Amino acid sequence: MDCMQQAVNGRALIADHCQLKFINFETQHNHATHETAGLSAHQLVVRRGWAFKVTLVFHQPINWSKHSLDLEVQLGNNSERFPVHFTAQCHSPLRWSARVFPDDVHSHSVSVHVCSPVLSSVASYHLLLHIQSHHNMHNYELGTFVLLCNPWFKDDPVSMPLEVQLQEYIQSDYGLVYVGTHQSVRQQPWAFGQYESGVLEACMQLLQVSPQHQSDRQTDYLRRVDPVYLCRVLCAMVNCNDDLGVLAGKWQGSYKDGVSPTEWTGSAEILHQWMSSNCSPVRYGQCWVFACVLCTVLRVLGIPSRVVTVFNAAHDANANLTIEEYYSSRGEKFNLSKDSIWNFHVWVECWMRRVDLREEFDGWQVVDPTPQEKSAGVFCCGPCPVSAVQKRCLRCPFDASFILASVDADVIRLIVRDGLVVGRSMDTEWVGQLIYTKNIGSDKPENLTHTYKARTSPPHLEVSMDMEKAPSMGDSICLCVTVSNHSSHPRFLTEHLNAQLKHYNSSPHENFWRTHRQLEIQPFQVLTLHHSIQASQYKFLLTQDDIVNIAVVVKDMRSKERVLATQEFNICSHQITIEIEGGDSIQMKKNYKTHVSYTNHCGNVLAGAVLCVDGYGLLQNKHETRLALLQPGESIQASVSIMASSPGTKLLHGTFSHSQSPGVVCRSFQKISVHD
Structure with missing residues (x-):
């Protein structure tokens, strides 16, 4: 039977x-x-x-x-x-x-x-x-x-009012994660995979092996009526820092004893590996991997959830709502502070009525499974009402002050020379400049910044810096520095620019480009200064996930006043072409031919070129095509046969790398609709 x-x-x-x-x-x-x-x-x-x-x-x-x-x-x-x-x-x-x-x-x-x-x-x-x-x-x-849980039932604390919301935040097994910088946002697909075989069982197992259940089964069962309790238990269980959780985090060094966080494309494979290894942690995750797995688990259990990216997210280690940054007088950034600002950080919002709080705190709640700081002795964060963050209710449970600092801390930038602070500025707008999630029913981002930050005062800067256009790999980086003299006397200035590479969650590494000049500016004059970094000065240093940090320090030669402006951005890579014969809508259990290609537009020969194709639910194993040398203008191609085993939205991924670059140079994906 x-x-x-x-x-x-x-x-x-x-x-x-x-x-x-x-x-x-x-x-x-x-x-x-x-x-x-x-x-x-x-x-x-x-x-x-x-x-x-x-x-x-x-x-x-x-x-x-x-x-x-x-x-x-x-x-x-x-x-x-x-x-x-x-x-x-x-x-x-x-x-x-x-x-x-x-x-x-x-x-x-x-x-x-x-x-x-x-x-x-x-x-x-x-x-x-x-x-x-x-x-x-x-x-x-x-x-x-x-x-x-039953988000369709009005009396359930997780009830949502609109059917389109339920389709997006419960039923959809496909999502987007926004990464990069606030000026050059990139989107990465993620397969939540809640309808894949074994995922429900893994989610239920998370509850059964939690410390709360192991120490007091009956109390744990009784408390599982409450979505707040469920979120805290599951948030802690997605990381393995305190328990038999799903993922081990790693942010630097080698990933050879596991999988690099950038290689994951869906939650199902991670949860399957955790279950099949008798609840041993899966290596490795970073913030978006932790968040996407938690989003899958919450959707499976009936709690509406979505993945949210905060650009310029602060990690306030000493809980004073300020972040200190140190620069040399030539614009080189130092790693002297315990505080940090990640170019982006990804967490989860889940939807519920907060029966433990006032009605004004109902709605979206922040839950962050990335193990950063402990909450009540455990590596979890939230659920904290988004409305409490906006209203700056620092004592609202859970972890409101830490989350507020993540999106709205003040940045104090100090210019140091010979051990002394020779310049100081405060930036109240840099942290949390942009907060994105996937829009309902489309691949466009929804801007959530206003839901977290009520105050929007305009910046007051004497020096600003912008890119003249979004740079692509192989193009020059074109910068525009604007210097405004608000005084009634002329100024004689020295301008120093410095460019460094960094990862999204770390301070910059060594610089790869610098320049300086002297200039004069008249009273109330605005100068526009143009700079260009040639492709030959950066192209073999970059992967798709790297970020360029550029700082300019302008010094008044008479008053010794120094002013700093910074920019951080990705350099866009050329796209991988993915074509499915017959279109992007396919039938289950039928073979379809797929053509994938990448063309070298860099202008240089690329050694050790690798084109990789994979897709959970479409391919049994990754497919790799290798070329010893990829000439300028030449393409590397792969033809693979795909077959879907279950209906829904599937993702076919292509990545390109070469031996002269330390990581993935280009990553693309194609959504495929599978029907019976």
Whole structure:
């Protein structure tokens, strides 16, 4: 028998004709009505607060007027027994209940509609049946079912008002992560994979192996009614710092004993690896990997969630809401502060009513699984209401002050010479300049900055720097420095520029370009100064994930006043072409030819060229094409055959690298719609 009906283990105290033959869990019907289709092919998955249907089939005809039926649900050592009513009695919103409609009563079978309380624990339950007549009693173990949160039900704390929101934040298994810098935003696809086989089981296992469950099972089960509690437990379990969590983090050094964070493209592979290794941590993750895995887990369990990127995100180590940065008088950035600013940081927002707080704090909540600082002794962060961050409610649970600093700390920039501070400026706008998430129903970003930051004062700068155009690999980097003299006397100035490479979450490395000049500016004059960095000065230093940090220090030769301006940006790489014969909509279990290519536009020969193609749910293994030398204007190509094993949105990825660059030079993807 398949998962829709199964034989039943039972024990009759006194033999009679009331023998249960099997139970039909009506899986297809229940999964359709409970919005859980695709989450599991092996067990019944339903949502709390809604009735689900089970059909009991007997060997002999039953006279229902002479028998009473009770159901019992068991969760750990807790159980609740309740009668099955053969009336139109309404379900109780506070207790387990069951009823049979007249049309569902037959001589050999009966269909029972079982309803859980809206505040039921998220867990796997055992279902038992007790049948009693005047003289006989039968007890049966019917099987198990999984109960999830119900964002479709208005009385559930995770209820969302609009169907389009539910489709995006619960049902969609495809998303985008925004990376790079606030001036050159790049998008990376991510397959959340909640409908892949085994993902639901991995999410349930996370709850079972959590420290909370291991130390006190019954209390943990009782607290799982609360989405705030669930978010804190799961946030901590996505990283492995305190427990048997999913991912180990690593931000520098070699990744040879695992997988580089930039190579992951979906959550399912990570969760499968964690399950198959007996809950050993998967190596390695960084912020977007932690966040995307948590987003998958929350969506599976019924908590609406989305991945959010904060550009110029501060890590305020000493909790004073300020970040100090140190520069030399020539614009070279020093690594002297325990505080840091990441070019981007990715966390999760989840949606819920905060019954533990006032109504104004309902809605989106920040949950950050990247292990940075401890919260109540554990490496987790949140859930913290976004509205509390905007209103600067520093004591709002959980971790409001740390999250506020991430998006709105002040930056104090100090210019140091010979151990002395010779210049100082404060920037109140740099941190949290841009906050993005994927828009509903499209691949365009939604700007969330205004939901976190209420104040928008314009910058007051004497020196500013901008790019004349977004640079592409092989092009010159063209910069424009604007110097404004707000005084009534002329100034004699020295301008120093310095360019360094950095990773998104670290301070810059050694510089690769610098220049300086002297100039004169008249009272109230505005000077525009142009600079160019040739491609030959940077191209073999860069990968797609590297960032260029450029700083300019302008010094008044008479007053010794120094003013600093900075910019950070990515250099765009040329795209990989991905074409599927027959288009981007394919059928399951059919082979389709795919052509992938990359053309060398760099103007130099590239040695050790590698074109890699992979796609979870489309290819069994990665496909690699190698060329010893890739000449200028020449293309490296791959033809692969893809076949989808399940419906939904799949992602086919292409990456290009070469031996003269330390990492991936170019990364592209193609969305593919799979149907039955």
